[in-house]
Amino acid sequence: MKLVIGIVRPEKTNDVLTALYRADVRGLTMSRVQGHGGEVERVETYRGTTVQMGMADKTRFEIAVSDEFVEPTISALRQGALTGEVGDGKIFVVPLEQVVRIRSGESDVAAVTPTKEG
Ligand SMILES: Nc1ncnc2c1ncn2[C@@H]1O[C@H](COP(=O)(O)OP(=O)(O)OP(=O)(O)O)[C@@H](O)[C@H]1O
Ligand SMILES: [Mg+2]
Numbered sequence: 129m130k131l132v133i134g135i136v137r138p139e140k141t142n143d144v145l146t147a148l149y150r151a152d153v154r155g156l157t158m159s160r161v162q163g164h165g166g167e168v169e170r171v172e173t174y175r176g177t178t179v180q181m182g183m184a185d186k187t188r189f190e191i192a193v194s195d196e197f198v199e200p201t202i203s204a205l206r207q208g209a210l211t212g213e214v215g216d217g218k219i220f221v222v223p224l225e226q227v228v229r230i231r232s233g234e235s236d237v238a239a240v241t242p243t244k245e246g
Contacts, residue, residue, distance in 0.1 A: 129224040129240055132201045134189040135163055136209035136217040141187045144208030148189075151204040153197060155242045157190040165215050186217065192227055194237050 136144055138160065148156065162183040193201050202219055209217050229239035 129192060129194055129227060129236065130198050131222040131224045132189075132191045132193060132198065132205070133220040133222065134191070134205040134209070134217065135161070135186045135219075136189070136205065137211070137215065138185050138187045140209045140211070140217075144187070144189065144205060147204035147208035148191070148201070151200045153191060153193065153201050153204060155192065155240070159188050159190075161186050161188045165218070167214070184215065192224055192240050194240055 134144070141158070163186045164181050164183055167182065168180075189205065191201055198221060202221070205217075205219055226235060227239045228235045232239075
C-alpha cells in the first residue's frame, strides 16, 4: 500500500476529482495548503540582498491505495492538474504501513478502498 500525496493548483481541484473518479479511485482527503515550489523573489533591503519565499495557495490530496492503484492514481492526478506551466504541482508516493477501517476493524487492503455500501 502507498499514500499518494498530490499538491496541485486550487483551480484544478475539480479536474483532479473528475479524473480520480474516472480512474475508479475512491477514498481521499483534500485540504487547502500553502506551498513554495522553488521560485525565488529577490528583494533588496538595507542589509543587502535577501531572498523572500513567496507562498502560493495549493490543494493537497491524500489518497491511500493498494499497489495496483498507484499508477492509475498518479496518471489521474497528472491528467487533472497539468497545464504545462511552472507550478503545476508535485506528487509524492510514500510507503503505507497500515490502514484500519474503524467501523469493522478491517485492516490493510480490505480497509483501503471504501465499501460499496458506504
Ligand atoms: N520538495 C518539496 N517538498 C514539499 N513540497 C513541495 C516540494 N516541492 C514542491 N512542493 C509543493 O508543491 C507545490 C507546487 O510545486 P511546484 O509545482 O512549483 O513544483 P516544482 O517541482 O517546482 O515544479 P515546476 O518546475 O513546475 O514549478 C508547492 O507550492 C509546494 O506546496
Ligand atoms: Mg516550482
